[in-house]
Amino acid sequence: MPEAVLPATARTLLARVARTQRDGRAPSLVAGVVRDGGLAWSAGRGAVAEPHADVQYRLGSISKTVTAVLVMRLRDEGRLSLDDPLERHLPGTPLGGRTIGQLLSHLAGASAESPGGWWERVPGGSLADLALGEDDVVLGAARRFHYSNLGFGLLGELVARQRGTSWDDAVHAEVLAPLGMTRTSPRPSGAAAEGRAVHPWADAVLPEPEHHAGVMAAAGQLWATLADLGRFAAFLLGDTAEVLDPATLEEMTEPAGVDSSAAGWSAYGLGLQVMRVDGRRLVGHGGSMPGFLAGVFVDRDEQTGAVSLANATAGVEPVVLGLLADLRAAEPRIVDAWTPSPSPVPLESLGVWFWGVSPSVLRAVGGGRLHLGPLPGRGGRASRFEQRADGRWVGLDGYYAGETLRIAEDHLDLGTFIFTRTPYDPAAPVPGGVDERGWQA
Known part of the structure; x- marks a missing residue:
């Protein structure tokens, strides 16, 4: 049985219903x-x-x-x-x-x-x-x-x-x-x-x-x-x-x-x-x-x-x-207490990844899912990912909904976008390659 609302809440709700019926x-x-x-x-x-x-x-x-x-x-x-x-x-x-x-x-x-x-x-x-x-x-x-x-x-x-x-x-x-x-x-x-x-x-x-x-x-x-x-x-x-x-x-x-x-x-x-x-x-x-x-x-x-x-x-x-x-x-909902839970991927795979020069964070979230999104305070694309029976990580929402996230040791592959541990990592398979002269002042 659902828990009844508090008496003060009941009065507030009744007042709204009564006014709605009258007006x-x-x-x-x-x-x-x-x-x-x-x-x-x-x-x-x-x-x-x-x-x-x-x-x-x-x-x-x-x-x-x-x-x-x-x-x-x-x-x-x-x-x-x-x-x-x-x-x-x-x-x-x-x-x-x-x-x-x-x-x-x-x-x-x-x-x-x-x-x-x-x-x-x-x-x-x-x-x-x-x-x-x-x-x-x-x-x-x-x-x-x-x-x-x-x-x-x-x-x-x-x-x-x-x-x-x-x-x-x-x-x-x-x-x-x-x-x-x-x-x-x-x-x-x-x-x-x-x-x-x-x-x-x-x-x-x-x-x-x-x-x-x-x-x-x-x-x-x-x-x-x-x-x-x-x-x-x-x-x-x-x-x-x-x-x-x-x-x-x-x-x-x-x-x-x-x-x-x-x-x-x-x-x-x-x-x-x-x-x-x-x-x-x-x-x-x-x-x-x-x-x-x-x-x-x-x-x-x-x-x-x-x-x-x-x-x-x-x-x-x-x-x-x-x-x-x-x-x-x-009566705002009192959410469940946070408790530790195992990461669905190795901890080494989580953290900051760069798409070009734009940083994003891959983190484990509740329910065995992953989230890839911008650093706090920065704008950018964000999506949650869920692992399917065949092992693929598939986007649930946002820009990458339906897209497959592939996690490698040195990069992430997401719909042809390659995320690397450092901006334009020359050792990772960055599309178009990385200029051999590297970063210059």
Whole structure:
């Protein structure tokens, strides 16, 4: 069980939720913070049934992250590659030449919405019913980030065909059941909030419709309780219950497409939004459907998350970001104590190396990894490296992501860059050689 927040922290969090519900005029709002595998605090405001953590709300586009998990499971099983064209697994669409990875990161140039009626308010049918055409391709491949509900509808259909079942059933069998999310479903079940629109100029509400979106379900169909959404936040923090390999989850959090319309640093990985807020890197997803707004974001370094659900079409600020900031300020994480650990390479290989005349430091870091970066106070390229099963050291991030670091006694070889123990060491295999006259005054 997660440790409850301190009383003073609880008051701060409640004050934020209460103000958000009032100022945003949400008929009801439930929210909570997550650590140690579940909700450490939660509250409900407005017309909320009790217990508030067990009332279903619609998740909207958080469903996309669940769809992405299903796709990544297929990738890990070897049934597809992120570089595969869609046509290989889902023939007959105008986006057949775009890759699965591009669809996951909204870089495929697919139209934002599916053709026909507004899928969020009109019951959906099959892929054939969409009657897709060339107008549903609006940008070139990998040209820019362009959020696409249609793209995730196609990914949901890909999952269904690969598994020989419906998207709904695949979600339940492969994600919800293993994570213990027993109160998450494609349609409302049991205690559930009714979607509401709030009049822009009056304190009046209007019920919003509810339906199954058919082939577009993978883009926004799921309903969940706050407790279940908290469990999904714990999943994003690393408690994957073998639904995904932790390395695959980490891969999903790497930014690919940049959302240039966002007010600040915002990007999209593989089915996950990635943001830089107040110097923190947050991952998760927001969701909206007519009558509902939702959010789940986690700080993987701090090992905390925040979740929120509201039955309002618009007007409620992303309260989860504020809750994360409040929790971090009131109860910052106490990190584990440092203890010595063996270096994954001989100590003689560590220390200062020069690329030309630019010094960098190779050092061992936690988890058996290496880090190559500039000396403190100097700018320059930096990357972490992890050793693969074949013995290669491969870059995890930064400029050298995906590149192989080869460590020799007298030099480092990194993507044709040769690092030497002294600037332009004439005894090392420096590309182009070293002038025999050496350094001159």
